[in-house]
Amino acid sequence: MKKSNPKWTQSAVSLRYKSSEDTAPKVTAKGKGLVAEKIISLAHANNIPVQQDPDLVEVLSQVDVDQEIPPVVYQVVAELLAFVYEMNKDYP
Numbered sequence: 001m002k003k004s005n006p007k008w009t010q011s012a013v014s015l016r017y018k019s020s021e022d023t024a025p026k027v028t029a030k031g032k033g034l035v036a037e038k039i040i041s042l043a044h045a046n047n048i049p050v051q052q053d054p055d056l057v058e059v060l061s062q063v064d065v066d067q068e069i070p071p072v073v074y075q076v077v078a079e080l081l082a083f084v085y086e087m088n089k090d091y092p
Helices: 036-043 054-058 071-090
Strands: 011-016 028-033
Touching: 011 036, 011 054, 028 036, 054 071
Parallel strands: none
Antiparallel strands: 011 028
């Protein structure tokens, strides 16, 4: 939905993936409204890249915090992580 829609509420999901500890990326935080704004603000403040993908957020919002993402979204999240790794390489 677009921001101009009065029923639109911003949503955010944060992920963590440490290859030495995790078998798959895990949801570390999720929220809507003010909580989503805080997640995004903290990401920006800590130079963590933010990717906007409403469909992916909708799927990941169904995953509990501290749980691994479902295999159905591995490909999309792998592409997202590749983007993040590339950004980290270019902007350490």
